[in-house]
Amino acid sequence: MSSNTFSASAPGRLDVMGGIADYSGSMVLQKAIRLKTHVQIKLRTDYICSITSTVPAGETLHFAGDYRNFLENGNVSYPFARNIFSQNPKSQWVAYIIGCILVLQNEKQIDFRGADFSIRSEVPYGKGVASSAALEVAVLKALTKAFGVTCHGTELARYAQMAENHVAGAPCGLMDQLASAFGPTNALLPIVCQPDQLLQPVTIPEWIKFIGIDSGIRHQVAGASYADVRCAAFMGYTILIRSLGCTEKEIHDATATQNFSCLPYQGYLSNISVEDFEKRYASILPESMKGRDFINQFGRSTDTITAVEPDKIYQIKVCTAHPIYENRRVNEFLKLIRSIPDQPDASAQQTASGLGALMLESHSSYSACGLGTIRTDEIVKLAQELPGITGARVTGGGNGGTVCVLAAGDEGARSVARLHQLVCNQYGENLMLFD
Numbered sequence: 001m002s003s004n005t006f007s008a009s010a011p012g013r014l015d016v017m018g019g020i021a022d023y024s025g026s027m028v029l030q031k032a033i034r035l036k037t038h039v040q041i042k043l044r045t046d047y048i049c050s051i052t053s054t055v056p057a058g059e060t061l062h063f064a065g066d067y068r069n070f071l072e073n074g075n076v077s078y079p080f081a082r083n084i085f086s087q088n089p090k091s092q093w094v095a096y097i098i099g100c101i102l103v104l105q106n107e108k109q110i111d112f113r114g115a116d117f118s119i120r121s122e123v124p125y126g127k128g129v130a131s132s133a134a135l136e137v138a139v140l141k142a143l144t145k146a147f148g149v150t151c152h153g154t155e156l157a158r159y160a161q162m163a164e165n166h167v168a169g170a171p172c173g174l175m176d177q178l179a180s181a182f183g184p185t186n187a188l189l190p191i192v193c194q195p196d197q198l199l200q201p202v203t204i205p206e207w208i209k210f211i212g213i214d215s216g217i218r219h220q221v222a223g224a225s226y227a228d229v230r231c232a233a234f235m236g237y238t239i240l241i242r243s244l245g246c247t248e249k250e251i252h253d254a255t256a257t258q259n260f261s262c263l264p265y266q267g268y269l270s271n272i273s274v275e276d277f278e279k280r281y282a283s284i285l286p287e288s289m290k291g292r293d294f295i296n297q298f299g300r301s302t303d304t305i306t307a308v309e310p311d312k313i314y315q316i317k318v319c320t321a322h323p324i325y326e327n328r329r330v331n332e333f334l335k336l337i338r339s340i341p342d343q344p345d346a347s348a349q350q351t352a353s354g355l356g357a358l359m360l361e362s363h364s365s366y367s368a369c370g371l372g373t374i375r376t377d378e379i380v381k382l383a384q385e386l387p388g389i390t391g392a393r394v395t396g397g398g399n400g401g402t403v404c405v406l407a408a409g410d411e412g413a414r415s416v417a418r419l420h421q422l423v424c425n426q427y428g429e430n431l432m433l434f435d
Helices: 019-024 078-086 089-108 131-146 155-168 175-182 224-243 248-257 274-284 291-298 316-339 346-369 374-384 409-427
Strands: 005-017 027-043 048-054 060-066 115-121 187-192 208-214 389-394 402-408
Touching: 005 131, 005 175, 005 208, 005 316, 005 346, 005 402, 019 027, 019 224, 019 316, 019 346, 027 131, 027 175, 027 316, 048 089, 060 089, 078 089, 078 155, 089 131, 089 155, 115 131, 131 155, 131 175, 155 175, 175 187, 187 316, 208 409, 224 248, 224 274, 224 291, 224 316, 274 316, 316 346, 346 374, 346 389, 346 402, 374 389, 374 402, 374 409, 389 409, 402 409
Parallel strands: 048 115
Antiparallel strands: 005 027, 027 115, 027 187, 048 060, 208 402, 389 402
16 A cells, blocks of 8 residues: 555444434444445545445445535635535535545645545445444544544544534434444443543443344435424424523524533433423423424524424424433433343343333334334334344434344344344345344
8 A cells, every 4th residue: 555545444333222312412322333434545636536435235436526626715614515515416425525524624724635535335325324424434534544633532523423414414413423433343332412422332241132124214314304303302492491591692602602501401402301301391392383483482493403494394392302201211221231141041131121122112202203114113013023022223313224123142133033034025125234
């Protein structure tokens, strides 16, 4: 490899618990999968970005263009670059790569003058296993090597999120990027998404398996349902803090400075206990609300990524409640799995059943928010009918993607194989497994 060639890789992830509650500050539990995205960069001096990307299906994508075309008068402007990509959907995949370059130029002042990118991804797109985060993290790792940049703490993961939010236009939380950058394959990584507190990984007993089953329904973080659910949650939080006397100016100042610590509950829905929510807040939230009515009454929400659309109707109550209840479920799940014995005795089996029950509750809550699909519901139902599978839930942003199942012991492993075959046969597709 020549002196101006640099390579890196990063894995996809399986969302075991937490999912969409990340943007509301919940704890989440993530597991890196074995599949990775590999990136090789060869630096140039003519400002040309030549990108070749091979995806799991065998398709190869190509792009070539002058990097300076994505700068506004020679300067980094995320809205300017985002607008370019939004006008050409066929090159939208390039936004995740160019976005990483723009962020590093803006945040670390790299002198980027073009490069050849060779990308080989084992992580399938649209399956809900963080293919975009794996790509971003791998690209950023390679770029930081190329330019001798040091990222401290969770900086690199945050830069990856910035590329996805501000250039690719996908309103994701930070969970996927943190899991790709730091997640182990044989343990669960607990993350408190406020915004990026990494806790000690929890080793998974050998007789417990968390396995993802591809539903065959393509999931997109940038899709309307995910964005609407996120937007509704922030609308609900805004309604709650306004009821506590928080002013529109205080909300404006917090969003302008990105410092939410001065707001009630430090800016996070998940810091509200279930007991407080049920006693103090549930009754004041509307079931649904038209965007225009919210804007007229409250101005804007505290979210800096999504915008309230006047003509849409948002399901405020269920989307606000979800992260509050999910945070409690995830914390209970973490306590249980930390206590689970290494051997599958009767007590351990009971604990595994408790873990599975929490996963099923999470799945039901996703569906209540509108992020379920008939197919993911069918897979979860089939899983419940098989011995050794104690729980299942739709993962990540929902709306398709992957179902995570908990398999206990040899019986559970056999049932997962059977479930996978049943699903493949039922839908006539060769669907993937992720572990």
